[in-house]
Amino acid sequence: MAYSTEHKAQANTLEYRIFFKNCNGKYISPFHDIPLYADEEKNIFNMVVEVPRWTNAKMEIATKDPMNPIKQDVKKGKLRYVANVFPHKGYIWNYGAIPQTWENPAHIDENTGFGGDNDPIDVCDIGSKVCERGEVIKVKVLGTLALIDEGETDWKIIAINVEDSEASLYNDIEDVRRLKPNYLESTVDWFQRYKVPDGKPENQFAFNGEFKNKDFAIEIIKSTNTQWKALVTKKADRGEIDCMNTTIQESCFVCKQDVAKAVVEAAPASGPDSPIPADVDKWFYYQKN
Numbered sequence: 001m002a003y004s005t006e007h008k009a010q011a012n013t014l015e016y017r018i019f020f021k022n023c024n025g026k027y028i029s030p031f032h033d034i035p036l037y038a039d040e041e042k043n044i045f046n047m048v049v050e051v052p053r054w055t056n057a058k059m060e061i062a063t064k065d066p067m068n069p070i071k072q073d074v075k076k077g078k079l080r081y082v083a084n085v086f087p088h089k090g091y092i093w094n095y096g097a098i099p100q101t102w103e104n105p106a107h108i109d110e111n112t113g114f115g116g117d118n119d120p121i122d123v124c125d126i127g128s129k130v131c132e133r134g135e136v137i138k139v140k141v142l143g144t145l146a147l148i149d150e151g152e153t154d155w156k157i158i159a160i161n162v163e164d165s166e167a168s169l170y171n172d173i174e175d176v177r178r179l180k181p182n183y184l185e186s187t188v189d190w191f192q193r194y195k196v197p198d199g200k201p202e203n204q205f206a207f208n209g210e211f212k213n214k215d216f217a218i219e220i221i222k223s224t225n226t227q228w229k230a231l232v233t234k235k236a237d238r239g240e241i242d243c244m245n246t247t248i249q250e251s252c253f254v255c256k257q258d259v260a261k262a263v264v265e266a267a268p269a270s271g272p273d274s275p276i277p278a279d280v281d282k283w284f285y286y287q288k289n
Contacts, residue, residue: 001022001023002023003020003021003022003023003028003034003136004020004021004025005018005019005020005021005133005134006018006019006020006021006264007019007270008069008264008267008268008269008270009267009268009269009270009271010270010271010272010273010274011273011274012057012072012079012273012274012275012276013079013274014072014074014079015267015268016071016072017062017065017069017070017071017267018069018070018071018133018134019067019069019263019264019267020033020034020067020069020134026246026257026260027067027246027257027260027261027263027264028067028245028246028247028260029067029068029244029245029246030048030061030068030069030070030097030099030134030136031061031063031068031097031099031100031120032068032099032100032228032232032243032244032245032247032248032251032253033099033245033246033247033248034046034048034099034100034136035099035100036098036099036100036101036221036225038138038162039138043140043141043218044138044139044140044162045098045123045138045139045141045159045221046098046099046136046137046138046139047096047097047098047123047125047136047137047138047139047159047161048061048070048096048097048098048099048134048135048136049094049095049096049125049131049132049133049134049135049136049137050070050095050096050097050133051090051091051094051095051096051133052091052094052130052131052132052133053090053091053092053093053094053095053130053131054089054090054091054092054130055090055091056081056082056083056084056090056091056276056280057072057079057080057081057276058072058073058080058081058082059071059072059073059133060072060073060097060119061097061119061120063118063119063120063241063242064240064241064242065242066242066244066263067242067244067260067263067264068242068244069267070133070134081276081277081280082194083194083197083198083282083284084281084282084283084284085190085193085194085196085197085283085284085286086283086284086285088186088189088190088194091190092186092187092190093124093125093126093187094124094125094127094129094130094131094137094161095122095123095124095125096122096123096125097119097120097121097122097123098120098121098123098157098221098224099120100120100225100228100229101120101121101221101224101225101227101228102116102118102119102120102121102224102227102228102231102241103116103117103118103119103120103121103152103153103154103155103224103227104116104118104224104227104230104231104236105117105118105152105239106236106237107227109153111146111153111206111207112146112148112153112206114148114151114152114153115152115153116152116153116154116224116227117149117152117153117154118152118239118241119154120224120228121155121157121220121221121224122154122155122156122157123139123156123157123158123159124156124157124158124159124187125137125139125159125160125161126142126158126159126160126170126176126180126183127160127161127163127164127166127167128164128165128166129161129163129164131161137161137162137163138161138162138163139159139160139161139162140159140160140162140167140170140171141157141158141159141214141217141218141221142158142159142160142170142171142172142173142175142176142214142217143157143158143172143173143176143211143212143213143214143216143217144156144157144158144211144212144216144217144220145158145187145188145191145205145209145211145212146205146206146207146212147191147203147204147205148203148204148205148206149203150200153206155220155224156187156191157217157220157221158173158176158184158187158211158217166179171214172213172214173211173212173213173214174213184211188205188209191203191205192205192209196284196286197284231243232245232248232250232251232253233250233251233252234252244259244260244263246260
């Protein structure tokens with residue numbers, strides 16, 4: 001299924017939003033309405049691209065906003081940009097989320113001993129194409145890394161766009177290690193150090209930072225999909241998460257299209273991009289602990 005986006009306000013501002021439509025031009029939530037699977041029989045999953053490779057703006061599905069548009073994360077009233085921690089420029093993969101998944105904070109992961117981070121599960125696309133914000137791509141899952149981020153379980157799925165010219169060569173995590181030398185090690189390094197320029201300690205990992213294989217990763221995704229189902233059917237405490245959707249009939253949060261349209265129309269009109277602050281291009285260097 002093809003999806004399209006509608007941009008509101010100016011990029012690089014607090015008001016900027018990216019709303020989603022399905023192939024019929026109907027508004028949808030990228031969190032709740034885009035299916036988990038692009039092809040369940042082949043274990044091909046949908047991925048919502050939040051951050052294109054090499055960019056710095058920390059974009060994410062706004063789980064607490066009606067219709068869950070993509071917006072830029074904010075801290076202390078300022079837009080968040082990830083630092084360039086040498087030798088990494090911005091994000092080193094297309095970064096995003098798998099829809100219809102949720103890492104429940106109340107669910108203690110048996111592998112890590114920590115609750116979830118209250119977001120859809122994250123995915124890193126290692127394909128060659130630099131995707132666009134809001135693009136929905138089909139990915140083949142290859143493995144996963146278990147990040148422990150400030151006391152929360154934050155799984156990072158490693159995947160490849162099925163349309164990549166080399167996708168057929170990648171079928172499990174060891175293929176990444178063999179065909180992209182040092183890419184997995186660089187991925188661990190990125191997640192370990194990306195918050196250090198903000199004055200935070202290095203992140204930790206379960207399994208001593210070792211990657212788990214494809215089968216393990218798919219089971220983690222299925223588990224977070226089960227938690228999402230509980231979320232949208234009121235069988236789990238949703239806290240501040242907004243579960244408004246337009247297609248999940250078994251959900252008590254399903255709404256009519258005119259309600260979804262009103263949410264989008266209430267956002268500011270689109271405009272030219274606002275300049276990115278100059279210090280976003282600054283490089284940080286430090287000795288790894």
